[in-house]
Amino acid sequence: MKIVHTADWHWSEHRLDKCRQSAEFILARLEDIRPDLHIIAGDYWDKRQVLARSSAALPAIEAMMRLASISPVIVILGNDAHDAAGSLELFGDLRTVYPVYASERPETIALRLGKDAQPYFERCAPFSDLEKKSGVPQVLVHLLPYFTKSHLLAERSEMSIDASNLYLRESLRKIFLGFAAVGAGHACPHILAGHCSITGALISSGQTLIGQDVEVSKNDLALACADYYALGHIHVNQEIAPGMWYAGSTYHNNFGETERKYFNIVDFAHKRLAVERIEIPSRPLSLHEVRLDSATDTLVDEKGVEDWSGAELRVRVHLKKEQERSVDDGRIRRKFPGAWSYSIERIIAPEERLRSEGIADARSLKEKLREWAFTVERDVPNEVLEIADEAEAAVRSTIQEG
Numbered sequence: 001m002k003i004v005h006t007a008d009w010h011w012s013e014h015r016l017d018k019c020r021q022s023a024e025f026i027l028a029r030l031e032d033i034r035p036d037l038h039i040i041a042g043d044y045w046d047k048r049q050v051l052a053r054s055s056a057a058l059p060a061i062e063a064m065m066r067l068a069s070i071s072p073v074i075v076i077l078g079n080d081a082h083d084a085a086g087s088l089e090l091f092g093d094l095r096t097v098y099p100v101y102a103s104e105r106p107e108t109i110a111l112r113l114g115k116d117a118q119p120y121f122e123r124c125a126p127f128s129d130l131e132k133k134s135g136v137p138q139v140l141v142h143l144l145p146y147f148t149k150s151h152l153l154a155e156r157s158e159m160s161i162d163a164s165n166l167y168l169r170e171s172l173r174k175i176f177l178g179f180a181a182v183g184a185g186h187a188c189p190h191i192l193a194g195h196c197s198i199t200g201a202l203i204s205s206g207q208t209l210i211g212q213d214v215e216v217s218k219n220d221l222a223l224a225c226a227d228y229y230a231l232g233h234i235h236v237n238q239e240i241a242p243g244m245w246y247a248g249s250t251y252h253n254n255f256g257e258t259e260r261k262y263f264n265i266v267d268f269a270h271k272r273l274a275v276e277r278i279e280i281p282s283r284p285l286s287l288h289e290v291r292l293d294s295a296t297d298t299l300v301d302e303k304g305v306e307d308w309s310g311a312e313l314r315v316r317v318h319l320k321k322e323q324e325r326s327v328d329d330g331r332i333r334r335k336f337p338g339a340w341s342y343s344i345e346r347i348i349a350p351e352e353r354l355r356s357e358g359i360a361d362a363r364s365l366k367e368k369l370r371e372w373a374f375t376v377e378r379d380v381p382n383e384v385l386e387i388a389d390e391a392e393a394a395v396r397s398t399i400q401e402g
């Protein structure tokens with residue numbers, strides 16, 4: 001039993017080349033691997049698509065049809081910013097060689113072989129005796145599409161934050177224990193496919209997660225008693241606990257995502273689990289911010305640690321007005337040798353802001369007033385400066401007393 005685990009395909013019209021390149025690579029590898037099942041752990045889309053010729057809709061649908069000509073596919077809904085509600089439904093209706101199961105809610109699916117050895121999916125009810133009727137399934141997959149607090153706390157908005165967090169955790173534990181209960185009756189590999197944040201997962205600096213994200217603990221997730229956890233949402237490939245894996249995104253989505261990209265092959269030969277990672281050749285996206293130090297005439301890289309070799313590099317050069325012409329593209333390329341491509345932006349600080357720096361740096365109200373007067377070229381009488389001192393002292397003593 002060989003299962004392929006991919007996640008976070010993020011089909012987008014804005015980075016269609018990158019989407020396509022990774023898709024072609026994965027498809028070519030899957031032709032060789034010939035898995036029994038392919039699990040896509042959410043965020044197949046980057047955002048809602050329209051049917052314009054330039055959109056990612058057609059390439060994404062074609063990729064899905066080709067995937068389903070190699071093996072059965074299960075795809076779960078990622079977060080609403082990427083996979084809009086209903087955006088996977090039609091995948092289940094495509095006329096494909098192998099079935100596609102698209103899921104938007106927690107449920108358990110069995111993969112079975114029909115009389116003609118054709119695979120098909122079957123929904124599992126808790127405590128069912130299906131096994132007696134139809135024999136042992138090939139594999140059982142518990143599905144946990146993305147959920148938010150508001151999904152699980154609908155109509156409980158009057159709860160305090162503490163009470164709602166507790167309720168949330170209990171609801172999740174019930175779901176995981178429910179999965180374990182359904183799985184208990186089936187003697188086959190058990191997998192959980194989920195799109196969620198797990199506490200302690202490594203996030204690359206380029207990926208921003210939404211504040212609404214619910215974090216699930218590894219221990220709670222383990223209540224589902226699965227042999228392998230096929231996770232999506234975090235874009236860095238990683239094993240966060242034995243058998244608990246994020247596949248990572250199929251290409252570099254954001255600047256700051258410089259880690260290598262992979263998908264996983266999970267082999268259940270002889271009841272033992274073996275995971276092999278296949279690297280996807282995708283170009284990293286690296287962003288560096290530099291400024292010119294006038295005193296030494298050197299370019300200072302504010303993020304010196306991040307590797308840019310072979311990356312699509314974007315350099316933001318922050319310059320003062322008088323430095324505008326002192327850094328040409330050649331100088332940036334020499335500073336960052338070995339990138340695959342260069343996109344150089346110059347950000348010139350407006351003069352007013354530079355002049356007001358003196359005001360920001362000044363400590364006392366009196367000094368600030370003096371800097372302001374200098375900036376706007378006005379005279380401030382000494383009496384006014386003294387009043388500023390007195391006013392500040394009065395405020396300070398009120399704060400100390402309070």
Ligand SMILES: [Mn+2]
Pocket residue numbers: 008043078082233234235
């Ligand atoms: Mn994602």
